[in-house]
Amino acid sequence: MSTLVYEKPESLYDRKTHYCPGCGHGVAHRLIAETIDELDIRHKTIGIAPVGCSVLAYNYLNIDMVEVAHGRAPAVATGMKRVKPDHIIFAYQGDGDLASIGCAEIMHAAHRGEDITVIFVNNAIYGMTGGQMAPTTMVGQIASTCPNGRDPLKEGYPMQMAEILSIMPGATYIERCAITDPANIRKTKKAIKHAFQRQLDGENGFNMVEILSPCPTYWRMSPVDAKKHITEQMTKTFPLGKLKG
Amino acid sequence: MAGKIEINTDRCKGCYLCIEACPKNCIIIGQETNASGYFPAVFEYEDKCIGCSMCAMVCPEVIIKVYRD
Amino acid sequence: MSEKVLMCGNEAVAEAAIQAGLDAFFGYPITPQNEIPEYMSRRMPEEGRVFVQSESEIAAINMVYGAAATGARAMTSSSSPGISLKQEGISYLAGSQLPAVIVNMMRGGPGLGNIEPSQSDYFQATRGGGHGDYYHIALAGNSVQEMADLMYDAFDLADKYRGPVMVIGDGILAQMIEPVDVFAKKRPPIQTDKSWALGNLKDRSPNIVNSLFLGDNVLENHNLRLQAKYQIIRDTEVRFEATDTEDADLIVVAYGIASRIASSAIRKARKKGLKVGLFRPITLWPFPAKPIAALAGQGRKFLAVELSYGQMVEDVRLAVNGASPVDFYGRAGGSVPTVEAVLEKIEENLK
Amino acid sequence: MTNSFQEKITIAGFGGQGIMLLGKLLAQTAMKNNLNVTYMPAYGAEVRGGTANCMVCLGTDPIANPMVINPDTLIVLNKASFSKFLPKLKSGGKIIVNTSKIDNAIDRDDIEVIAAPIDDIAIALDSPKSANMVALGIFLQSHSFLSPQMACDCLCDVLAKRYHSMLQVNADAILKGAQSIQ
Numbered sequence: 001m002s003t004l005v006y007e008k009p010e011s012l013y014d015r016k017t018h019y020c021p022g023c024g025h026g027v028a029h030r031l032i033a034e035t036i037d038e039l040d041i042r043h044k045t046i047g048i049a050p051v052g053c054s055v056l057a058y059n060y061l062n063i064d065m066v067e068v069a070h071g072r073a074p075a076v077a078t079g080m081k082r083v084k085p086d087h088i089i090f091a092y093q094g095d096g097d098l099a100s101i102g103c104a105e106i107m108h109a110a111h112r113g114e115d116i117t118v119i120f121v122n123n124a125i126y127g128m129t130g131g132q133m134a135p136t137t138m139v140g141q142i143a144s145t146c147p148n149g150r151d152p153l154k155e156g157y158p159m160q161m162a163e164i165l166s167i168m169p170g171a172t173y174i175e176r177c178a179i180t181d182p183a184n185i186r187k188t189k190k191a192i193k194h195a196f197q198r199q200l201d202g203e204n205g206f207n208m209v210e211i212l213s214p215c216p217t218y219w220r221m222s223p224v225d226a227k228k229h230i231t232e233q234m235t236k237t238f239p240l241g242k243l244k245g
Numbered sequence: 246m247a248g249k250i251e252i253n254t255d256r257c258k259g260c261y262l263c264i265e266a267c268p269k270n271c272i273i274i275g276q277e278t279n280a281s282g283y284f285p286a287v288f289e290y291e292d293k294c295i296g297c298s299m300c301a302m303v304c305p306e307v308i309i310k311v312y313r314d
Numbered sequence: 315m316s317e318k319v320l321m322c323g324n325e326a327v328a329e330a331a332i333q334a335g336l337d338a339f340f341g342y343p344i345t346p347q348n349e350i351p352e353y354m355s356r357r358m359p360e361e362g363r364v365f366v367q368s369e370s371e372i373a374a375i376n377m378v379y380g381a382a383a384t385g386a387r388a389m390t391s392s393s394s395p396g397i398s399l400k401q402e403g404i405s406y407l408a409g410s411q412l413p414a415v416i417v418n419m420m421r422g423g424p425g426l427g428n429i430e431p432s433q434s435d436y437f438q439a440t441r442g443g444g445h446g447d448y449y450h451i452a453l454a455g456n457s458v459q460e461m462a463d464l465m466y467d468a469f470d471l472a473d474k475y476r477g478p479v480m481v482i483g484d485g486i487l488a489q490m491i492e493p494v495d496v497f498a499k500k501r502p503p504i505q506t507d508k509s510w511a512l513g514n515l516k517d518r519s520p521n522i523v524n525s526l527f528l529g530d531n532v533l534e535n536h537n538l539r540l541q542a543k544y545q546i547i548r549d550t551e552v553r554f555e556a557t558d559t560e561d562a563d564l565i566v567v568a569y570g571i572a573s574r575i576a577s578s579a580i581r582k583a584r585k586k587g588l589k590v591g592l593f594r595p596i597t598l599w600p601f602p603a604k605p606i607a608a609l610a611g612q613g614r615k616f617l618a619v620e621l622s623y624g625q626m627v628e629d630v631r632l633a634v635n636g637a638s639p640v641d642f643y644g645r646a647g648g649s650v651p652t653v654e655a656v657l658e659k660i661e662e663n664l665k
Numbered sequence: 666m667t668n669s670f671q672e673k674i675t676i677a678g679f680g681g682q683g684i685m686l687l688g689k690l691l692a693q694t695a696m697k698n699n700l701n702v703t704y705m706p707a708y709g710a711e712v713r714g715g716t717a718n719c720m721v722c723l724g725t726d727p728i729a730n731p732m733v734i735n736p737d738t739l740i741v742l743n744k745a746s747f748s749k750f751l752p753k754l755k756s757g758g759k760i761i762v763n764t765s766k767i768d769n770a771i772d773r774d775d776i777e778v779i780a781a782p783i784d785d786i787a788i789a790l791d792s793p794k795s796a797n798m799v800a801l802g803i804f805l806q807s808h809s810f811l812s813p814q815m816a817c818d819c820l821c822d823v824l825a826k827r828y829h830s831m832l833q834v835n836a837d838a839i840l841k842g843a844q845s846i847q
Binding site: 042043044045046048055056058062063064065066067068069072075076077078079080081082083084087104105107108111112 | 338366373376377378380382384388402403513515520522
Binding site: 002003004005006007008012016017019020021022023024025026027029030181182185186216222223224227 | 312
C-alpha cells in the first residue's frame with residue numbers, strides 16, 4: 001500500500017512553465033508555494049512579479065499577484081504592506097530588477113525597514129533579454145555585453161546585494177542560499193519559511209532571501225554543470241549563509 | 246523501504262537534474278521525444294526506488310509525484 | 315455649514331483628499347507642492363492612515379500602485395519634473411486599470427526649469443503622458459476652493475472608471491492662500507465593485523493585477539476595452555464653465571490660473587463695450603470640444619490664453635475645426651501674462 | 666454699506682522681517698470682516714535672508730487675478746525692496762516706507778508717501794521683531810476699509826499657539842503703528 005509523499009503544492013498551478021530546461025525559477029516558485037501551503041497563509045499572501053524571466057510568475061503561483069514595472073517591486077510592496085499590514089507581502093525579483101534598475105527601491109525599502117520579504121533570484125545574467133551582463137555577473141564571466149568576460153576595471157565588480165543590505169539597520173533578516181542539491185534546496189525553503197514566518201509573527205524589519213540560481217541557457221552549460229558552477233564558482237563571489245537575523 | 250515515482254513525461258524538459266540527484270540511479274533518459282521535442286526522464290528501475298524524493302526536490306517543472314510504502 | 319478658513323492650495327487639496335477617504339499618501343518633496351506631503355505627514359497619522367515619504371517620485375507612484383492594487387484610495391503629488399518621473403507608473407496604472415489620484419502643481423520647464431507657476435504640462439496631462447494608448451481624466455480648478463472640491467470628484471472618478479485621475483494646478487494655485495471650506499463638497503465615497511482587488515483570498519480564484527498581455531490580439535483587445543471606457547468618459551464627464559459667451563464676438567479660452575487673469579481682462583474689455591466671453595475647461599481631458607464647437611462660427615473669434623507656448627490652443631483649434639479663427643496668447647517659463655497684455659490681445663482681435 | 670472697491674498690495678522686505686505673517690494677518694482680517702481676499706506669498710529658492718515679498722488682494726468683489734504686478738499700495742521695509750518695487754507702484758498709489766532702514770530719496774511725485782520709522786517704533790515698544798505689525802497698523806490707519814483693532818482681533822488666528830504669549834505685544838505694535846500717522 002503506497003502513499004503519496006510528494007506532489008506539487010496547492011499554491012502552484014499544474015501548468016507548463018515558460019522557463020528553459022534546468023532553470024532555477026521553477027524550484028524557487030515551488031518552495032514559495034510549499035511555504036504558503038505549510039504556513040496556511042494563501043488567503044493573506046500577495047506576491048509581486050518583476051520584469052525579467054519571472055515576469056509571468058503570476059501564471060504559476062496560485063495566489064493573488066501583481067505584475068509591476070522593472071525594479072519597482074519593493075516600492076509596490078511598501079504601498080501594499082502599509083495598507084495591508086496583516087498580509088504577507090513578498091516581492092520576487094531577479095538580479096537586473098533588484099540590483100540594477102531597482103537599486104534605489106530595494107535600498108530604501110530595506111532602509112525603511114519595510115516588513116516585507118524579498119525573494120532575490122540571482123543568476124548573474126540577464127535571461128529574458130538574451131544573456132547580457134547583470135550587476136551580479138562575476139569577474140571574468142562572459143555575457144553578450146561583455147564578450148571578453150567582465151573586466152572590473154571597465155564594468156565594475158559584481159554587486160553583493162545581500163552584504164550591502166545586511167548592514168542596514170532596517171534589514172533584520174538576510175540570508176543567501178542556493179538552488180543546487182537537495183540539501184541546499186531544503187535550506188532555501190527553510191529560509192523562505194523563516195522570512196514569511198517573521199511577517200506572520202509581526203516582527204519588524206525587512207527580510208531578504210537571496211537565491212543563487214542556475215541559468216544553463218546563458219551560462220552555456222548543461223543544467224547539471226550549471227548547478228556545479230554555482231557550488232564551485234559562484235559561491236566564491238557570493239558566499240552562502242545567514243548574513244543577518 | 247520501497248518507493249515509487251510518477252514523472253509527467255509530457256511536461257519534462259529534459260534537464261536531467263533528477264537523474265543526477267537520484268541516489269539509486271532509478272531514472273534514465275527516455276528513447277522517444279515528448280510533444281515538446283525533449284527526451285524526457287523516465288522512471289526505469291522501479292525496484293530500486295526508495296521514495297526519498299530527491300528527484301522531486303530538484304525538479305524545476307514540479308512534475309514528479311513520489312509514493313512510499 | 316462649516317466656516318471658511320485661509321489655506322493655501324496645497325493644504326486645501328491635502329485636507330480635501332483626506333476628507334474624500336484617502337487611505338495612503340506617498341510623495342517626494344519638490345517645489346512648489348511641498349506643503350502637500352508636509353501636511354499629509356501631520357494629518358494622515360492623526361487619522362490612522364498611511365503616509366510615506368518615498369525615495370523618489372518613481373518609488374512614490376509605485377507605492378501608490380501597490381496600495382491601489384489592494385483597493386485602497388491612494389494618492390501622490392508632485393510638480394512637473396517629478397510628474398515626468400511618475401509617467402512610468404501612471405502608464406502602468408492605466409494599463410492595469412487601477413484607481414489613483416495624482417496632483418501636479420505645475421512649474422516652469424523643460425528640464426529642471428524653475429519653480430515659478432506654469433501650465434506647460436498640458437500636453438503631458440491630456441495625451442496620456444507615458445507610453446501606450448491611454449488617457450486619464452485631468453481636472454483643473456482655478457481657485458483654492460475649486461481645487462479642494464475637485465479632490466472629491468477625482469477619487470470618485472478614479473474609482474468609477476478604474477484608472478488614474480490627475481488634478482492639475484500650478485505654482486500660484488499651490489501657494490496662494492484664499493478663504494476655503496474644504497468640507498463644502500464632502501460626501502461618502504462612491505461605492506464601486508472592487509472584486510478585482512488583491513488580498514483576502516477566500517472562496518474565489520486568485521486575482522492578478524497586470525498590464526502585461528501576451529498572445530495574438532490579447533493586448534489589442536485590452537486596448538479596445540480601454541478605448542471604449544475612454545469614449546464613455548468623453549461622452550459623460552466633460553466639465554467647463556462658460557461666462558458671457560452667448561453674445562460674445564470673442565471667446566477667450568483659458569483654464570486654471572490663466573482663466574482668472576483672463577477674466578480680469580474680460581471685465582475691463584466689457585467696460586469698454588467689447589463683447590468678450592470666457593470659456594473655461596475644467597476637464598482638460600476629456601476636453602470640452604463639443605461645447606466649444608457649438609459656440610464656433612457665427613462670426614465669432616477665439617483666443618486661447620495659457621501659461622505655456624500654445625498647448626491647449628491646439629485642442630481649441632481641433633474643436634473649432636476651422637469654423638472660427640483662433641488666436642493665441644501665452645507666457646511660459648514661469649512668466650505670468652498680465653491683465654493688460656491679455657486685454658491688448660483682446661482689443662487687437664476685435665479691431 | 667461701503668462702496669465697491671479693490672485694493673492690491675505688495676509687501677516686501679528681507680527674510681525674517683515677518684513679511685509673510687503681515688500678509689497673512691491682513692488676509693485673515695479681511696476674510697473675517699467679509700471681504701474677498703487672496704494672499705500670494707512669493708516663494709523663492711532661497712530659504713533664509715534675501716528678499717521676501719507677498720501680494721494681497723482684497724475688496725468687495727470676487728478677486729479674479731491674485732497676481733499683483735502694479736500695486737495700489739506698497740509696503741517696503743528695506744532698501745532692496747524699495748528700489749525693486751517703487752517703479753511698479755501704480756500712479757496715484759501709496760507707499761509705506763520704513764525710514765529706519767530706507768533713506769533713499771523718492772523720485773516720484775505721482776504717489777502718496779507715508780514715511781515712518783517703523784523699526785524704531787518697534788524698538789521703542791521693546792519688541793524689535795514687531796516691526797511688521799507696526800507696518801500693518803500704519804497700512805490699516807492709512808486706508809479706511811479695515812480698522813487696526815480688527816487686525817488685533819485676528820492675531821490669535823494666525824499666530825502659532827506657541828507664540829500666543831506674544832499676542833498682546835503684537836496688538837500693541839499694530840495700534841502704535843496706527844497712532845504714529847494719526
